[in-house]
Amino acid sequence: MDMANGVVWFTIAVVFITVVISKATKRGIMFDPKCNRPHPPTVKGVSFLRVLHTLLSKGLQAMIHDQYTKLGTVFTISFFQFKVTFLIGPEVSAHFYQGLDSEISHGNMIEFTVPMLGKEVGYGVDTATRNEQSRFSYDALKPSKLRSHAGPMIQEVGEYFAKWGQQGMVDLKQELDKLLMLISGRCLLGKEVREKMFDEFFTLFHELSDNGMCLTSVLFPYAPTPSNRRRDKARAKLSEMLTEIVRSRKKYDNVESDVLQNLIDSKYADGRSTTEAEVIGLIITLLFLGKHTSTITSVWTGAHLLASTRSLASVLEEQKKIVRKYGDDLDYNAFLEMDTLHRCIKETLRIHPPVPMFRRKVHKNFTVQTKDGNEYEIHRGHTLISPVQFNGNLPHIYKDPDVYDPDRFGPGREEDRVGGVELGGGGRWREEDQVEMCRADGCGVVKDGREAWTDGPGGRVTGRSG
Structure with missing residues (x-):
């Protein structure tokens, strides 16, 4: 690291x-x-x-x-x-x-994102259009709609970890990266990608993000470099796949409950519907931002819990209580009650934004x-x-800032009263932040409370059921 x-x-x-x-x-x-x-x-x-x-x-x-x-x-x-x-x-x-x-404003500092996300969205359009597109994303991710995604998230997590054996060694980053893309495929993109073309989509998305974020692409986003060509090729193939899905849904009046459908149904203030290119650009934007944030947050939260016996014990005890209360019916309300896990995630965001x-x-x-x-x-x-x-390490705000201490956000201390900008909200939690917390919660859920984790050699993680 x-x-x-x-x-x-x-x-x-x-x-x-x-x-x-x-x-x-x-x-x-x-x-x-x-x-x-x-x-x-x-x-x-x-x-x-x-x-x-x-x-x-x-x-x-x-x-x-x-x-x-x-x-x-x-x-x-x-x-x-x-x-x-x-x-x-x-x-x-x-x-x-x-x-x-x-x-x-951002000015032209993130011009390199335009070839990745599309000139029809984000910083490829004027401020008024960008603000309306932000509203589309907010509407698609508001709490009332997040509730319907909690069940599918838990199902993806359960099915993924069910494939693991009784014991073994894994690379935590690689495993969570794959799992989070599965969750994204299910909740953001819908069943077409998740059930029929996930592996290809996953590979292309990595090609897009890896090449789009390399140094030469950031500095010279329109230069004819090998990384830019790979980025553009991956972007074109992703666009073809998503365009086919959007057109199919419109042609056959297929209405799904995923974020992609919300973006398809969105309308501007003047009554105009979103175009195919805009829908594709917006969904790729949400995928890119969500994957980056969720992977970093989930991996570091897992690493800190493995290194903190006290915090891990508290999280597992909380999980057991919630499982006893909800049984197999874990839902969005159960996520909201995971105060201990929430504090662990917030402490991770403080140290590793x-x-x-x-x-x-x-x-x-x-x-x-x-x-x-x-x-x-x-x-x-x-x-x-x-x-x-x-x-996030200012001592006049956070006591002992070098220490991983989730309790700093608990009752009586609440050191986050003047914090909260780790995800870009400036002290205000946004809908995207709730999604990331929800997805991190989903990865953190241990349904039967019987999983034990230990550090493995080479920065990997060993796991067993006991």
């Missing part, structure tokens, strides 16, 4: 430097002329070289920690005309997550006030960074 993290942070550093140089040479940054408050403390010149050295030699978290210690919760790193401002902690992050798109930092582009000057009362004006043109992973 450490080596993988090192590669990730080195990649981020390379991306950062490349973007800095390209932006600085292309154009200058435009600022609003009127400034009534001081700028944030700024790192520039020789100090910038020291920061760059720390970033490359020790990693992103060490660099942020050094500047946070020296400069406080708001600081800017300046390189020529390019300004990157870091916002540390919830006190200065409200506008980052809740500001209007006209004031603060699926996205270690979020970025935004400032379109209109705004002011932040630190917890010490200092006010700073951040200019139009700045790139903003909210370092989620670092924020």
Whole structure:
């Protein structure tokens, strides 16, 4: 894991430097002329070289920690005309997550997602259309509809683990990755994919995500590189498969209860129905975001529970009580009662957020006030960074942040009162977050309470029924 993290942070550093140089040479940054408050403390010149050295030699978290210690919760790193401002902690992050798109947005920072997801959705369309498409996703994932997915999730989990023997060794990441795709195939895509073409779909989806997220594709999403060609080929085949399903449902008036059907039936405010291309782009988006988040969260939750005898015992005891209460009729209500497992998942998200930092582009000057009362004006043109992973380890919010302690979210402590941005909600749980919690719950359910897990060699997991 450490080596993988090192590669990730080195990649981020390379991306950062490349973007800095390209932006600085292309154009200058435009600022609003009127400034009534001081700028944030700024790192520039020789100090910038020291920061760059720390970033490359020790990693992103060490660099942020050094500047946070020296400069406080708001600081800017300046390189020529390019300004990157870091916002540390919830006190200065409200506008980052809740500001209007006209004031603060992703800008063109995630242009690389357009070839993956499609030019008809997400950041391939205008803001108004994107907001309406977000509403389609929210409607498809709202709690009233999640309830109908709980049973199929549990069935997939039960059938998957029923194939395991009495004992053995597995790679937890690979197993959960496959299981989560089975759940997605069942609840998001429907029976056509799950029953008839799952293996092919699973392979193509991996081709799309692996090649679409590699460094060259992120930096040069439209260049004729081998990875981009593989990405586009996989995307085209997935589109063909999904188009056939959508057309078949419309032709024969087949109405299913999955998310794909909800997207097919969605309508814009002007009465227009979603097109085939839009439906395909939206469902691939949900698959991509959900798989990434769920896999990371489930694997790390499992790893931490294996390393924490106390937490694992508490989770298993809770599972036994719920099974005694519901028997074989586990449903969405049962998931809602898994407070101990929920706290374990939230603690995992605090330590291992699926996205270690979020970025935004400032379109209109705004002011932040630190917890010490200092006010700073951040200019139009700045790139903003909210370092989620670092924020999850602030000692004035989380006691002993280096310790895996799910009870920090329990009654009497509730250290999450000012947290909750690990999934991008800015302190507000979204429908997608409920899906990820539900899917992680589904993977965590041990129906008969008899499964025992231990660490195996090479980072694998052994399991047995006892």
